[in-house]
Amino acid sequence: MEKEDFPKKEKVATNAAGSIPQDWHQIVTSEHINEAGGWTPDSCQKRLMTFCSTEKVSCEIQNASMGPDHAKIQIAELRLTLKKYGKEFYAKEQARTKKTANALVSWSIVKQLFLAKMIEECGSRVRRPNDIKNIASGAPRNKTTLETIDESTGDWTLDTARQKLHEFLAKRKIALEYIMEEKGMPSHRIYIAKLDFTIDGKQYAYADSAANKKAAQKKTALELCMRLFKDGKIGANIAGPGIWMNPRRAAAMNNDPPEKLKPPKPIKNMDKRERDEYACKVKLESIMPISNFQTATSLFMDHIQKTLKEVSDRFLHEERENPDNQAKLKSGEIKGIEALREILGVMQVGALAxxxxxxGETEFLAVLMTKNKPTFPLLEKLAHKISEHMSQTYHENYKVIVSRELGGLELFRLAEPRVTILMSVASPKCRPALNLAEDVKPEPEDPTIEYIPNDQCIRALAELRRAKWYHVCAQKIQNCTAVARIIRDMTLRVPTWNILSDWNIQLLVQKALESAGRPLPISDGVQRIFSCLAGGLIIKGGEGIIDPCEREPVDAMKDLSDQDREDITSSAQHALRLMGFDCLNKILGIPSLEAIARQYDTTAPENPEDIKAEDDPTAIPAGL
Structure with a gap:
């Protein structure tokens, strides 16, 4: 056969590199760029670095290679973990050159962030994630400045940790010298950076490796910063009052936490009152919630309140568009549009209020008020609307479910730190009517509607009244909250006191401190609580405590049996004896004051008499 006998074929330019791209233009089309908000692999890397700096997360691309030298494949991998939002983004790309692989993996992450509405379109004004989501959803701008931190890293990153570590060690006049080592051939060389120093008698040492010296030093400094943050030596990377942060390198300096509460003077020179007061302050310091958790709880409640306000406005708009309601408004049967509002408000109750x-506590209580008697269909509708609005407005992962046992909603914050709000639902129409005339009957219930049990609503209304009463009365009394927190911790540790509810504790502390007639130190307030109980206040035949939030005179501790009252009285009497013998630390569950003072003076010799079995802070003294 001749050459002309074969069919003619056009020559096609083939890529000698196969399916692995040499340049990103070979695989990224204009449609892909439009889908990513106009970001390209060339323009996205700077925006990604700005995003990571603003959100205080490390943006370190992991590089690897595979294949022979004449056809080597470069692999780039990047993982962004945003714990305060409860989200994670991951991408892995490969190319013929390291530069192209890094550009592609950065573009893939930026595309995911754009689709999640966490960054703006290319060319638009740079905004924070929540601002972008508010603009997209049409919601008002969120002016909340509260921010949570990553409790494992303190929000320190590879770009900020080295500077912070240098500042921290310079204040303590500790020389910072990295011990550098090199391993491997020049083409595969790695650098190892080591650091070793001692702070307050504890040694900190770590070594890490990277492809260059600077990266190795950054990784070593980040690990040591994380350890110092967990030990309470340095503060979190978050701006406070008077602290300026460079937006290009968001690092908060001069924000280290204060040192632990030291004795104002040697323990042996203190009198009994000073020792008791110092013991109470040490206990309070150990049971106070960490600031990051309080910030997360406040932020969660703020989001819940704003969401419920938006949902309430939507319900009001629907009621206003109803023709029947419009006719009633014109005739004057309904006075004002606000009379149609179904969701009235939400308030914290219990320990949080x-x-x-x-x-360590993560579950808190709240009460939602409605105009009419609440029903389970209303709860289902509320749960759907709240979940929908939160997902559109906030980046934090929230979950809302209906709880039939509670007669309300359970709201979960799935980002770190995790918080749960148990929200009961009640209405003023659930209150039992008093002095009804014979011809006046309560409003009948529709048998086709599944109402929330009335006893659950009445219980929620009682919690609401108690929270309001305690808020008004407790703020007038010095150290009322501190004493109540110590007594509440005792009820969780000592089985005898477990029977007391939060309302019993709040009422007991408020009445005891108010009757003193003068401001009391914390230790004297604790002693007065024990004195009131030891004197037979709550036992049968005692004066008792009348519940101020009930219409009729009711014993606030009516749920306690006679045996429970006797046990608490006996325990309070024994606690008074322990305080008389200068053993308040055993009641509070803390080590002896001598052992606490020794933590600040490591050179002091240990006294064998101070180390006894009964000084174990976890042990409960006999008789309590």
Whole structure:
């Protein structure tokens, strides 16, 4: 056969590199760029670095290579973990050159961030994630400045940790010298950076490796900064009053936490009152919730309140568009548009409202008020609307479910730190009517509607009244919250006191301190609580405590049995004896004051008499 006998074929320019791109233009089309908000692999890298700096997360691309030298493939991998939003973004790309692989993996992450509405379109004004989502959803701009931190890193990153570590060690006049080592051939050389120093008798040492010296030093400094943050030596990377942060390198300096509460003078020179007061302050310091958790809780409640306000406005708009309601408004049967509002408001109750929550607690209570008697269909509708609005307005991962046992909603903050709000639902129409005339009957309930049990609504209304009463009365009394927090911690540690509810504690502390007639130190306030109980206040035949939030005179501790009252009285009497023998630390569950003072003076010799089995802070003294 001749050459002309074969069919003619056009020559096609083939890529000798195969499917692995040499340049990003070979695989990224204009449609891909439009889908990513106009960001290209060339323009996105600077925006990604700005985003990571603003959100205080490390943006370190992991590079690797595979294949022979004549056809080597470069692999780039990047993972962004945003714990305060409860989200994670991951991308892995490969190319013939390291530059192209890094550009592609950065573009892939930026595309994911744009689709998640966490960055703006290319060419638009740079905004924070929540501002972008508010603009997209049409919601008003969120002016909340509260920010949570990553409790594992303190929001320190590769770009900020080295500077912070240098500042921290310079204040303590500790020389900072990285011990550098090199390993491997020039083409595969890695650098190892080591640091070793001692702070307050504890040694900090770490070594890490990278492809260059600067990256190795950054990784070593970040690990040591994280350890110092967990030990309470340095503060989190968050701006406070008077602290300026460079937007290009967001690092908050001069914000280290204060040192632990030291004794004002040697323990042996203190009198009994000074020792008791210092012991109470040490206990309060150990049970106070960390500031990051309080910020997360406040931010969660702020989002809940704003969301419920938006949902309430939507319900009001629907009612206003109803023709029947429009006719009633014109005739004057309904006075004002606000009379149609179904969702009235939400309020914190319980320990969170009284500011006596303890470290480690993550579940709190709230009460939602409605105009009419609440129903389970209303709860289902509320849960759907709240979940929808939160997902459109906030980047934090929230979850809302209906709880039939609670007769309300359960709201979960899935980002770190996690918080749960148990929200009961009540209405003023759930209150039992008094002195009804014979011809006046309560409003009948529709048998086709599934109402929330009335006893659950009445219980929620009682919690609401108690929270309002305690807020008004407790703020007038010095150290009322501090004493209530100590007593509440005791009820969780000592089985005898477990029977006391949060309302019992708040009422007991408020009445005891108010009757003193003068401001009391914390230790004297604790002693007065024990004195009131030891004198037989709550036992059968005692004066008792009348519940101020009920219409009729009711014993506030009516749920306690006679045996429970006797046990608490006996325990309070034993606590008074322990305080008389200068053993308040055993009641509070802390080490002896001598052992605490020794933590600040490591050179002092240990006294064998101070180390006893009964000084174990976890042990409960006999008789309590």
């Amino acid at each position: 009284g500011q006596i929550n303890l470290k």
